[in-house]
Amino acid sequence: MKNKTPQTPKKRSKVTKRPAKAHVKEKPVILITNDDGITAPGIRNLVEAVRDIGKIVVVAPDKPQSGMGHAITIGQPLRLHKAQVFDGVESWACTGTPVDCVKLAVDKVLHRKPDLCLSGINHGANHSINVIYSGTMSAAVEAAIESIPSAGFSLLDYSIEADFTGAKKYARIIVEKMLSGKLDKHTVLNVNVPLAQADLLKGIRICRQAYAKYEEDFIERNDPHGRHYYWLTGEFVNFDKGKDTDVWALANNYVSVVPVQFDLTNYALKEKLKPWEK
């Protein structure tokens, strides 16, 4: 069979490659991904919110990848398919996870680090402990590990018909702030937008991650063949009464911004455990 690969990203050309600094005064290159898949309304709204600010390249999963956390694909190959989804915006659908999308985008699509990576807009909340399960946020964290400042955006509305007006407005405000300030290259922001009309949003609150989580419960049923199965459900419970948390901000109609880190060391416990060395 003849090898036709017209829809494969271009290989890096050593002749045309420019040093990263040459891009600084040009429009910033902004990589956009998500975890709801490349056809989700949320990513379309994110592209629309910022498309005139930079050169946008989309590399997003070809199917929903919610709850994939920081999963990467090790045991299988990955594919990239040219997508015609956003007019005039280079877009690729990837068979892998959100984190795979970021890795592939940097290494095989852009052949450089973008100036910014944006993930979302997620259909549903990613506040509090959700940051750990979220494919949206894990894509943003992956970018920051790769020294690309990033932000994940989520709207507290799971509906496919969700109104993204307020989320778009604040995504743009935050991206402009990120591009105008001198942010550390490992910056990650977890941005959540309340379920409220855009004109009722009261502004931005810089927050910490609330200690709130789902009290697990699995539905137990039998399938048509009489075999038992379980399906994850659960009730969200907030154990954290602090007014500096993302859950508090959202409940009070603020857009919550939690700066996130990927050094997971518990430094206080590190000191306490020192006697174990003897």
Next chain:
Amino acid sequence: MKNKTPQTPKKRSKVTKRPAKAHVKEKPVILITNDDGITAPGIRNLVEAVRDIGKIVVVAPDKPQSGMGHAITIGQPLRLHKAQVFDGVESWACTGTPVDCVKLAVDKVLHRKPDLCLSGINHGANHSINVIYSGTMSAAVEAAIESIPSAGFSLLDYSIEADFTGAKKYARIIVEKMLSGKLDKHTVLNVNVPLAQADLLKGIRICRQAYAKYEEDFIERNDPHGRHYYWLTGEFVNFDKGKDTDVWALANNYVSVVPVQFDLTNYALKEKLKPWEK
């Protein structure tokens, strides 16, 4: 079809349920899971290392789940199958991710929080940034979110023929320390064991997570049908020269123990971004 579910975990009986405190003076209940799958040599070695210390219950993936990070299964049902893998140890193979295993174990197998959750022994390193991609460590983190002290164990040897002698010895030492001390219920330890003969291991070092990561590279090939694919590979690079890191400890034949947290808030950046609220 008749509904036969002889291999389903017993439903919780309100009559026989005892309050958690009644268990304190009994042998501790220890949940064991991993990400290499229930048939991997590593989990067998972990069970052997601690089986006389507590009442062991194994709930582990029915297939390899390396690199799954904190993924949970939302869009599909999960199943638990009774496994005959470890003589005299209650064991269940789960169709889901390592994190799913912990959630299902607590909610549907144990019907209570175990006193400790152990994950591993992983075939391969989970030091430095690997903590974020690792299914082994994500299972341990999930337990800690659920208020169950936990530890993930990894041996720096991918081989199926790996010698777990040293890893078993230190797993036991660390579990005994965990059970004898008064650890916070959210404690998570990331334990890595060097690739060295057991008698050459120099002891335990309490460490921070090194800033070291994989420089991504994807192999590009064409499949038998001429279609392009990518496969993740990459070179490990340590950017961190600190002697208090897990990478340093392992290179110097120490067992590294990194206390891990799941509050990902970057508190320093939180203060810097406060002006965004105006």
